[in-house]
Amino acid sequence: RLVPTQHVKAFSHHQKNDANDALAICETACRPGIHFVPVKTVEQQDIKALRSARQLMVEQRTALANQIRAFLAEEGVIVPAGIQKLQQYLPEILEEESHELSSVLRRLLHTLGEDLRNLNIRIHEMDNEIAALSRQQSGYHYLLTIPGVGPLIAAAFVSEVSAPQFANGRQLSAWCGLVPRQHSSGGKNRLSSLSKNGNRHLRTLIIHGARAVMRCVQNRDDCLGEGLRKLIARCGFMKATIALANKLTRIIWRVLRDEVDFNMEKAFTIN
Incomplete structure (x- = not known):
């Protein structure tokens, strides 16, 4: 069994040595309510490795695009927001003679633009490889x-989550940090903002998936759209988005456990 390291740290007393570490591990393993870490398969580890490498490339692409924008802004050339807009306008900017760019800066921007295109190609190839492994x-x-769940979100959940790992959907949602933070005492329950515990990457992805659904909520004529519109009117757009992310996470747990397709009528019921 694999014991979560953050729980072992709490029982590590005095100086650090092998004997104290073994004692802390033993005390942690015997504690009630400890959720042991499930052993991942080779395929899950491969998908997670590809996802980590893809995230690194995305961060490098963002940093490179910001660097290009900074160089152009110093010369008074402003490019609209978005990496696609930058790739569209950069060749035109380098070809136009009206922009007072030195030959050194033009060569530098051309080289950085080539690096940006190469990163896009590598990210696209990584997406195809992740999808190919995830289909297995x-x-x-x-x-x-499931609405809002695309290839990247589905690949992240199949590589990180095993349905028997959690007793219900709320445990998975809490593991993703999508439940309210609790500070209760004396029988009084106090709930605040999101706990943001657990897997930050999964939480980020599922919130982006919920935002994708919320963008078209006014055009949906099904029970999902009707329920979300009522929720927005009651608590606002942002809270409704987080509530939808929580709901989608619970649906993901049920779909993974039962291995069935998403059923709109069972997932969203309007009273």
Whole structure:
């Protein structure tokens, strides 16, 4: 069994040595309510490795695009927001003679633009490889039937989550940090903002998926759209988005456990 390291640290007393570490591990393993870390398969580890490498490339692409924008802004050339806009306008800017750019800066921007295009190609190839490996995992195709869940989110969940790991959907949602933070005492329950515990990357992805659904909520004529519009009117757009992310996480757990397609009528019921 694999014991979570953050729980072992709490029982590590005095100086650090092998004997004290072994004692802390033993005390942690015997504690009630400890959720042991499930052993991942080779395929899950491969998908997670590809996802980590892809995230690094995305961060490098963002940093490179910001660097190009900074160089152009110093010369008074402002490019609209978005990496696609930057790739569209950069060749035109370098070809136009009206912009007072030195030959050194033009060569530098041309080189950085080539690096940006190469990163886009590598990210696209990484996406295809992640999708190819994820299709071999059970539950991947079922997750794609859920609104707001695309190939990247489905690949992240099949590589990080095992349905038997959690007793219910709320445990998975709490593990993603999508439940309210609790500070209760004396029988009084106090709930505040999101706990943001657990897997930060999964939480980020599922919130982006919920935002994608919320963008078209006014055009949906099904029970999901009707329920979200009522929720927005009651608590606001942002809170409704987080509530939808929480709901989608619970649906993901049920779909992974039962290995069935998403059912709109069972997931969203309007009273």
